[in-house]
Amino acid sequence: MKHFEHISPSTLDEAASLLNGGDAVLSAGGTDLVGVLKEELLPHYPSQVVSLKQIPGLDGIEAREDGLHLGAMATLADIAESPVVKEGWAALADAAYSVASPNIRNLATVGGNICQDVRCWYYRYPNSIGGRINCARKTGNLCSAMMGENRFHSIFGAAKVCETACTHECPAHTDISAYMELLRAGDVDGAARIILEVNPMPAITSRVCAHFCMEGCNRNKYDESLNVGGVERYLGDYILEHHSEYMKAPETENGKHVSIVGSGPSGLTAAYYLRQAGYQVTIYERMKEAGGCLSYAIPPYRLPKEVVRKFVATLEEMGVQFKLGVHVGEDVQLDEIVKSSDSVMLDTGTWKRPLIGLAGEEMTQFGLDFLVSVNNYILEKPGSRVVVVGGGNVAMDVAVTAKRLGSESVKMVCLEQRDNMPANAEEVERALDEGVEILNGWGPKEILRTENKVSGIVFKSCPKVLDETGRFNPIYDETNCMPLDADIILMAIGQRADLAFLNGAYEVETERGRIKVLDGNNTSVPGIFAGGDVTTGPATVIKAIAAGLTTAKSINNYCKLPELPVETVTRDRKHKSLVTFDSGCKNCHSASHGAMLRAEERGIHKEDQSGLDSSAVRCEAGRCFNCGCLAVNPSDMANMLYAYGAKIITTQRELDAATFFATSTRVTDLLRKGEIVTEIVVPRLPEGAVARYDKYRIRDSIDFAVVAVASVYRLNNGVVEDASLVLGAVAPIPMKRTGAEAYLKSKTLTAEVAAQAAELALEGALPLDKNAYKIDMAKTMVRRSMGF
Template sequence: MGKATGFMEIKREEAEQRDPVERLKDWKEYSAPFSDEVMSRQGARCMDCGTPFCHIGMEISGATSGCPVYNLIPEWNDLVYRGQWKEALERLTKTNNFPEFTGRVCPAPCEGSCTVAISDPSVAIKDIEQAIIDKGFENGWISPRIPEQRTGKKVAIVGSGPAGLASADQLNQAGHLVTVFERDDRAGGLLMYGIPNMKLEKDVVERRIRLLEQEGVEFIVNTEVGKDITPEELKQKYDSVILCTGAQKQRDLVIEGRKSKGVDFAMNYLASTTKSLLDSNFEDGNYIDAKGKDVIVIGGGDTGADCIATALRQEANSIVQFGKHPQLPLARSAENAWPEYPQVFSLDYAHKEAKAKFGEDIRQYSIQTKKFVADDNGNLKELHTVEMKKTRDENGMFVYEEIPGTEKAWPAQLVLIAIGFEGPEQPVLKQFGVNIANRRAEAEYGDFSTNVEGVFAAGDSRRGQSLIVWAINEGREVAHAVDKYLMGTSTLPTYEAV
């Protein structure tokens, strides 16, 4: 703890963001470069707690508290304060394979359980993390780590999202020959096509993919397992297979008028936009365009916010975001005590942009969509809603009731459904013969093996829709399990030892 009184003397400062109006003119990341001086001051705010709740990595009341990859946060905070950036990078990469991803897109449950946050704004952990890894790349401290020996064992990984990449990285360093199969034309999974450039520019993802390739990981894209190559072929050619297919079956809104032209899933919208941007800078026209349209986003989460930011850059006529729940309080409620993840009102990057563009917060709360209405040609023209009231029933459970007289029709030519995911797409799991429980691959955490010999499952395909840090956690853990399966023992680190 470099400055014992830092948390009392220094206020929280966040990394600068580009002007909300100006950044709507491009698709670059909304954050601005970090200042070493600011980061040093923020590192000084860390209390170096005897019990660092910032990396407890557990679920409390259904939400993640602390860092699930158990980053050594107090250690690298202190090193940044002292200006020892290279040493901070070494500490950071001991537990996290991809800080350049988590530093940009993780919701930072570590900050919610920071001890400083009991009474003051938390330490700017996420900003410091990104600053460390970015400086590592800028200074050439990160270079290919070529394994000195190979075991001759071959592992196939299905899916190149964060869980697949983390397991590939770990197993490759253990000396195994790793091949990652991806059905899209670029590796990265949702990091590539599910998160827009404004949050995660794709050269950041591609830089990491290139590094893994230089280290020996093979990527085979445009290859769908079960279609272009069979599970039987994989099991014959490889000593082990890991299913990291994610949880990409989007939850639908099955109501009247759902098949109207102009109602689509959020992920289809985001993926088509990013792909067209990367392929042709939108010249191919192969994307869903919000230009000049009244857009409604159904769903109040991060994916919905990404849709807002995308529609703003496409110059939508208007944008409204619907949320089922009431507006969150400005401060923690008694039911949401520290160190739980803080369920409090905030303005996401997209909401700041929308407010700058339209002059007001575009979110609508406690509202439910009842039906979509199309014109004679089947094109969406409006949707109908009713306001909801959240109450408790006789058993103390929360229920939602419609409020009579609050019906409303909204003009809309594009509606994006962003209400989450049901779980992994089933065909691949079924073709492998993997048992399915609660719509997910049945595999116990820590062991990760399925009922099929040599076939493992990890990430969202096993645990359901979750955070990128949980995906990395599971990718590292399944690598340990597979290494042990192949070799009888494993020297790969495991979080169980933390």
């Protein structure tokens, strides 16, 4: 057991102060906490354990006019043996008695019992599976019960206790599992709106994103990642097709004007969210079309230009104004724009060629310029023998585009080995599929010339790209060189920002050739913000989109207006205490993919891959684990107190049973800083009411319930006037079965009625492969609670 400081305060105020002050946890009886600390179940441990045992007045058991008052420090043994409890609340005494052995009951308290954490085979008994694991409830993001041992786990879905792996890996933190759940329910509209909370252009990102979410997908540990990109494309195209429903002009203007310099994905994103809030937005773009890299740096076979144009046209319909062909710094100065605006955002990207000091470098062509030319419909073969220098996605686009324009030989040469290339694996496969030759582990040394024309290039071996700290610091072997014949060299080894437009009245601070930004993408000049590649260097489209949303929020704060509509929507979206999945999700091992054109059918302006249809999207959404925690709530007292409709009293407030037991799977998330449970008030049973507690467990000396049923039925001549039914150990929270309760009211209790109520009590159950037996067990116990 790790060392900790044990503190015994004499007052509740002192205990609350200790909880407020640092890394401390409460100890009531200590039976649960000792096991957690002793077995080293958690990745992080408290430095202080604050015991409540020395605080007087917390262990009372008293019947009053409004019900039974239980002090939080009353032991389970005292509750089980109390004549007061046995007389008026016998089922609660039964629940207390059902907890573990006499030794445990003598120490365990009612407050500690209702506040304890969940139980799980992996979580509690790590030695039986080979050692402690970081599950979703600790510092990991995977619940091993989904694909492993799950005999005792939830049959009513999982609890979201951490950010899912897919969402965590997405730079925009798209709530992917949430929209997958809505798609499984057939709610395409709701799924689309979830994406729009962080990303206004899923039709674009789905086609060009690196899809870090798919790399993080927990299915990768078992079979194949969810095809998030394919599902996102379906929703993105749906949004564009129905843009008038999703991307509406604001009903009222807020009187503020924002100017955005550059129309890349970051600027377009900020424009969308700001316009949605009623800002007048003007975008200055020096090219003839808006979109930045989306329109000019990404080939049409990956991102059809019509998709970008539709999105830009939608922004125009919302009221965003575009001033195209306007070069800020030449046609109009930045200070003029700043003076006419309430705030300004800079999103000018990285379009400038970096020079690396290579001999003969001036005779090579910048790969990005080549792509811009192609996107401007200059479709000439660049050369017969093409060498592309670089290993990123831009280099891949350059190489494949050259090949599709008719170059007989296209060789791509980069420093990194194949497995460490910065390009996406799918882009590498596309290039290889089309005959591009990739040579790994080489860096450029010099350009070869014949009669003042490029004739080739010499590369030197690069056995190591990163140093011991993981930083880019290539080591070359000058004795091992490789000459290649070429009539054109296309350099795709990076891009720089052109910051000449910053000269003038407003000197925005820069750093390493980029605009320097602070938190919220503030620049050194108040009211001027920046986002996208001009602040980070070349990055992904989704990262630029995330920066655009951040910038929009910061501009809105700077203008001192109420929160953006998107912030309100995200905050108000209902987060369920339990999430669902398709019960057969683990059995569908392969992802659905859109059809890919054969290599010989591909071209420059024809999209390589088709999208998924609605059936495939539903199937793919059904593969989603909706990753959460499948552990179960272990408290017997919670089940019975919930069924009784108890009230929980703390040092700060009074909570009803539903709020305390069913809104969160972690009491630590429910209680406020320094808040301590002090008392539980259990109402008296009305006349004619009968309460029961039943529990199945493997051995009586073990307090881990497999299934528990807490019930209160109020009868009048055999007719049910009211019912309260709670299932325990079947989910991460006690499950109140309102459907069964509603059905029972006004019914005469018969075997048939009890059986139907049992069916309704288990309605919506989501068994795993090894715990379906819990459903039949729970049905039997529900019938027994009614005497059948």
